[in-house]
Amino acid sequence: MHADWDHAHTDFGAAPPRRAEPAGLAATEADWRQLLEQTPNGHLLRENALLDALAAGAPVRLLHLGRSLDQVRASGQLLASTGCLVGAVYGSPLTALPGGALRPHNLGTHMLGSRDHLDSRRGSTALVVEVAPGRPGPAKGLDYLRLGAVHLRAFQAFRHTLTAEEDERVTRSVTDRVHTTAALLDRLLRTAAGQEGEDRPFVDALAQAVPVVPFLGYVYFEAVAEYLMLHSRSRPTRECAEHGELNNHLYKQLAFDAVAGMGTLFDLGRFQPGHARLLDLVGRIEPALAAGAPAYVRRRVAHQFATTGLAADQDVRDVSFQRISPEHLAAAAPHLLGQLLFREVRLLDRYPQLYHVFEQAKALEAWTYWNTQGICLPFNAACGPKGEVGVNPAAPDARFTVWTADLDERGLLHPVEQLDVVPAPRLVPWLVAPLRDRTEEERWINRAPVPA
Known part of the structure; x- marks a missing residue:
């Protein structure tokens, strides 16, 4: 179990990455890290306010947008959510200013400013969560693109909760998705091995494959987000950098401009610009x-596709997805298989009933791993320490204090009322199913037979 979670975490400390990766890559992860750190904002991958706060071990204050404040008061609990942080109470950093005001991280500024036009945040209440971790924390963040092995183990452990028809539908659909996009998947591996090619047909082919393999939309989006945050030279980006922050507004604008309906459901599996x-x-x-x-x-x-999809004992130059058997897919690309199964199960009509079966198990593993590693404040590391940070609700030595907060005309937060509330190691209910746009799902369900 720990090996899978080690694989899913990126260490932004002084040592270069040491994760096992497939052979035959034109550039290793360490090569890419060096390249990224040489970009205009690459220094923020190490010299970052969030990482400094974690290393200090002092109390950290986070902005959390809470729904149903009355219910939170009554239960005395802030529940963890799934998503990029698996099982953490999602938030963004706050910086204390003289006089007691709190300056939100630029991600927090976006969160507060979007409450009126995002369905997921409408009516939410700004809460300040103070976390006293009790000790310094490592600079290790969770990269959700690398959770494939975790998803695969969860499916294998709990597939008995599926009916025979559901199991057949899920496994057949995954195989068909791979066979349908095999040419593009092979092109990704050849490119990762150093094969040159033209950008336009590559990007267009990638975009066309996303509706069939939505995981590619996540990889695609994170690549563009990373490019923007690390290469931007705009004045707002420079101002963020002065605070030790990557500019989150860049990728937020990208997401909402690129995909209609992101305000209802933030789904990067629909990110597919040609x-x-x-x-x-x-x-x-x-x-x-x-x-x-x-x-x-x-x-x-x-x-990223090669390193997040293939097993470390593979060679990217030797793997092909053309007419690949389910057994060979599981051996050659278990991480990709896990990502595909994870998303396929979520499309089942019964998934709202199965949600806690699959996701609570992953959250329990995450809490176990974080506690063994001394991680009280896990953060999203898909594009570096950009400001998405959560609370490990099962951290044994941490102490928590929660306040409601008022937002002033300068965009600063002021704690108002201390609540008798603590983060709890339980997941929020599944609320996504009614929000999904099922157009692509229905198109896929009604697909023509895919040759084996």
Whole structure:
């Protein structure tokens, strides 16, 4: 179990990455880390306010947007949520200013400013959660793109809760998705091995594959988000950097511009801009970065797909997805298989009833791993320590204090009422199913037979 969670965490400490990875890559993870740190904002991958706060071990204050404040008061609990942090109480850092006011991280500023037009945040209450971790924490963040092995084990452990028909539907669908996109998946591996190619057809083919393999949408989005945050030279980005922060507004604008309905359900599995659309999206955000985006996407997505999808004992030059058998897929690309199964199970009509079976088990493992590693404040590391940080609700030595907070005209928060509330190691109910746009799901369900 620990090996899977080690694989899913990235250490932003002084040592270079030592994760096992497939052979045959044109650039290793350490090579990429060096390249990323040499970008205009690459120093923030190490010299980062969030990492400094974790290393200090002093109390940290986070902004958390709470729903149903009356229910929180009555239960005395803040529940953890799934998503990029698996089983943490989601938040963003706050910085104390003279006089007691708290300055939100730029991600927190976005969270507060979006409450009126995002369904997921409408009516939420700003809460300040103070976490006294009791000791310094490591600079290790969770990269949700690397959770494939965790998802695969959960499916194998609990597939007995599926009916025979559901099991057949899930496994057949996963195999069909791989066979349908095999040419693109093979191209990703060849590119990761160093094969050159043109950017336009690559990006267009990637975009066309996303509806069939939504995991690719996540990899694609994180690559563009990383490119924007690390290469931006805009004044707002420089101001964020002065605070030791990566500029989260860049990828938030990217997501909401790229995908209709993101305000209802933030689903990166629908991120699929083709080449022309990618140039337009990046150009709207920072015109000088548009021209370089496709080449970056081609190289970065290929590398990330290979390292997050294949087993470490594979060679990217030898693997092909053409007519791959389920057994060979499980051996060659178990992490990809896990990601595919994870998303396929979520499409079942019964998933709201099965949600806690699959997700609570992963959360329990996450809490166990975090506690053995001394991680009280896990953070999303998919693009570096950008500001998405959560509370480990099962941290044994941590102490918590929670307040309601008022937002002033300067965008600063002021704690108001201390609540008799603590984070609890339980997951919030599944609320996503009624919000999904099922257009692509129905199209896939009604697909023509896919040759084996």
